[in-house]
Amino acid sequence: xxxxxGTRWASVVRLGAPGSRVTRLExxxxxxxxxxxxxxTGLTASRPSWVNLxxxxxxxxLLWWCWQGFxxxxxxxxxxxxxxxxxxxxxxxxxxxxxxSIPGAFVDQPGGLNGPLVFAxxxxxxxxxxxxxxxxxxxxxxxxxxxxxxxxxxxxxxxxLLVAAGxxxxxxxxxxxxxxxxxxxxTAAVLVEYVxxxxxxxSYWVVTSAGHWAERHALMVLLxxxxxxxxxxLGPKAISALPLTGPVMTAAVLGVAIAAVLWWAYFDTLAPGxxxxxHAAREPGARARLARNAYTYLHLPMVAGIIFFALGLKDLLAxxxxxxxxxxxxxxxxxxxxxLYGGVAVYLLSLAACALLVLHAVRWPLLGATVVIVAVxxxxxxxxxxxxxxxxxxxxxxxIVAETLREDGRRRQIRQLAxxxxxxxxxxxxxxxxxxx
Numbered sequence: 001x002x003x004x005x006g007t008r009w010a011s012v013v014r015l016g017a018p019g020s021r022v023t024r025l026e027x028x029x030x031x032x033x034x035x036x037x038x039x040x041t042g043l044t045a046s047r048p049s050w051v052n053l054x055x056x057x058x059x060x061x062l063l064w065w066c067w068q069g070f071x072x073x074x075x076x077x078x079x080x081x082x083x084x085x086x087x088x089x090x091x092x093x094x095x096x097x098x099x100x101s102i103p104g105a106f107v108d109q110p111g112g113l114n115g116p117l118v119f120a121x122x123x124x125x126x127x128x129x130x131x132x133x134x135x136x137x138x139x140x141x142x143x144x145x146x147x148x149x150x151x152x153x154x155x156x157x158x159x160x161l162l163v164a165a166g167x168x169x170x171x172x173x174x175x176x177x178x179x180x181x182x183x184x185x186x187t188a189a190v191l192v193e194y195v196x197x198x199x200x201x202x203s204y205w206v207v208t209s210a211g212h213w214a215e216r217h218a219l220m221v222l223l224x225x226x227x228x229x230x231x232x233x234l235g236p237k238a239i240s241a242l243p244l245t246g247p248v249m250t251a252a253v254l255g256v257a258i259a260a261v262l263w264w265a266y267f268d269t270l271a272p273g274x275x276x277x278x279h280a281a282r283e284p285g286a287r288a289r290l291a292r293n294a295y296t297y298l299h300l301p302m303v304a305g306i307i308f309f310a311l312g313l314k315d316l317l318a319x320x321x322x323x324x325x326x327x328x329x330x331x332x333x334x335x336x337x338x339x340l341y342g343g344v345a346v347y348l349l350s351l352a353a354c355a356l357l358v359l360h361a362v363r364w365p366l367l368g369a370t371v372v373i374v375a376v377x378x379x380x381x382x383x384x385x386x387x388x389x390x391x392x393x394x395x396x397x398x399x400i401v402a403e404t405l406r407e408d409g410r411r412r413q414i415r416q417l418a419x420x421x422x423x424x425x426x427x428x429x430x431x432x433x434x435x436x437x
Contacts (some may be wrong), residue, residue, distance in 0.1 A: 013133065014081040016074070020209040022216055023080040029070055029092050030223060036063050036099045037227040037307055038234075043103055045314040048335055054183065055106055060307060061190045062123060062158075064300050065197075066095060069130035071216045075208050076137060087129050094129075098122035106182065108166070116166020120159050127155035154196050161189035197296065206284045207291045214275035217295045221266055224303045228259045228310035232317060247327050247386060251316045254389045258344070261396045262306065265351055265366065268404065269411045272418040274358045290358065298354045305347030312340030319385060329385030337381040341392060345373045348399070365406060369399030 040063075044056045070091060073079065079088055101122055104115020131152050138144040165185035169178035207213055232255040274294055281287035319325055332340070352366040373395055380388040404411075 012082050013084060013136065014078040015137075016077055016208040016212070018209055020075070020078065020212045022212060022219065023074065023078070025080045025085055025088050026070070026074045026216065027219070029088055029095070030067075030219065032092055032095045032099060033063065033067060033220070034223055034227065035096070036102075037224065037310070038230065039099050039102050041227065041231050041307060041311045041314055044311055050335070051179065051183075053335075053339070056307075056311075057304065058183075058186045058190060059102055059105060060304050061194070061300065063098075064303065065190075065193050066098070066123070066126045067220065068296055069127055071213070072205060073130050073133055074216065075212050076206075077133065084133070087133060091126055091129050094122055094125035098126055106166075106186075114166070117163060120162035120166060123162060124155055124159040127159075131155065151196070154193055158189040158192045161185050161192065165189070194297075197292065205288050207278070207287045210275065210278040210281075210287065210291075213291050213295060214271070214278055217299050218267070218271050218275075221271075221299065221302060221306070222263075224306035224310075225259050225263055228262075228306060228313060229256065231310035232256070232313045247329075248317055251386055251389065254386070254393045255313050255316060258309070258389075258393050258396050261393075261400045262309070262344070262347060265348065265400050265403070266302070269414045270351055270355055270359075273410075273414040274354060276414065276417055277358050294354055294358050298350055298357070301346050301350040302354075305343045305345070305350060308339050308343030309347070310343075312336055312343060316385065316389065326384060328387055331382050332380060332385050332388045334381050336385075337377050337388065340388070341373050341377040341380060344392060344396065345370045345377075348373075348396075359410075361410065363403060365399045365402035368402075369395055 040056050040059055044052050070088075073084075073087075077084055079085070098119065101115055101119040103109060104112075105119040106116065108115045131148075135145070135148050135152065138148045162185070165182045168185075169181040172178075173181070232252065278287060278290055278294075281290050316329075319329055348366045349370045352363045352370070355361050355363045355366075373392070376391065376395075380391055383391065
């Protein structure tokens with residue numbers, strides 16, 4: 001999308017540049033998603049069931065799409081200039097209310113406003129300002145504006161489906177059938193946004209700054225990993241109330257170790273390698289498709305996998321410290337092994353898919369670890385919790401060590417290019433400061 005609105009336009013919204021990076025306002029907005037991740041894991045942990053796990057998936061998908069809109073907005077225009085800070089604060093407030101409404105998003109809670117309706121309205125209030133700015137930028141290009149009109153109809157359709165999901169099933173039926181209708185309507189709302197994003201997004205949107213787009217998503221992966229550490233420490237008991245026993249220390253070290261290994265799997269070479277390919281994609285359509293496929297779509301299962309891993313760690317320290325459980329914990333069980341092992345497996349598989357799509361490299365250690373994790377999960381369900389976490393940590397460490405040592409020259413090249421780019425940017429900034437500051 002391009003704009004030709006002149007100086008008056010520049011005083012309202014300033015367009016982004018190829019070298020734009022993430023602004024502090026965008027980081028401020030991301031704090032809402034820290035709260036969102038905590039809310040999703042906390043609610044699912046308090047009511048563990050397969051239905052609530054699917055609820056969590058649907059909510060994460062819509063939250064991710066809200067965040068994608070803001071990330072795209074910050075890529076197109078400078079989020080901390082002109083009117084954009086006000087727009088960002090409006091979006092942030094609406095997003096915070098959206099997260100507050102998550103507990104009642106599927107079933108209206110007693111007292112207060114209608115929960116499902118509030119969630120649907122807040123979802124629209126998050127999406128509307130984003131699309132309004134996109135429409136303002138596209139207004140001078142008739143073809144782009146027509147495409148924008150089609151995209152602008154999507155949140156209206158999704159919101160209507162969310163409203164119907166909250167209001168219609170309880171009025172026409174009850175029990176399992178009402179739940180099935182509601183989940184179907186929610187799923188349709190998610191599909192409306194995501195499928196249309198595939199059909200329309202690549203022809204509509206231009207990635208102005210590859211570095212900004214890559215950095216935004218890398219920071220979101222980092223926030224999700226931070227959520228796993230927070231979930232480990234903030235279980236049903238405060239940290240100060242936990243006795244520092246051997247099992248508690250073991251659980252803490254294992255949780256941090258797995259989170260660190262997951263960090264290495266993404267940030268060692270995959271993140272800089274994919275960003276370098278995004279920079280190298282000069283043709284706008286090809287760059288937009290790469291940004292959409294590798295980041296918008298493949299980073300969602302990465303983040304969801306980490307959130308489910310965090311969910312599995314939620315009560316680990318408290319249960320390790322409890323005198324009512326064996327020293328190594330109760331058997332993990334089918335639900336929690338699916339959450340814990342499945343979350344890590346989805347994350348590693350998403351990394352391997354991203355490497356294959358963008359770098360055209362088969363990450364055999366990651367694929368092998370995914371297969372082994374899935375294969376041993378049924379047996380791990382019968383193991384004590386800490387033993388199951390030890391096994392998962394051993395598999396993750398072995399996979400990442402094998403991936404790191406499997407050096408064919410590409411890892412060294414990616415890391416060297418990333419270092420040279422960093423040094424060049426630092427030198428350029430130093431020169432500018434010497435002349436102007």
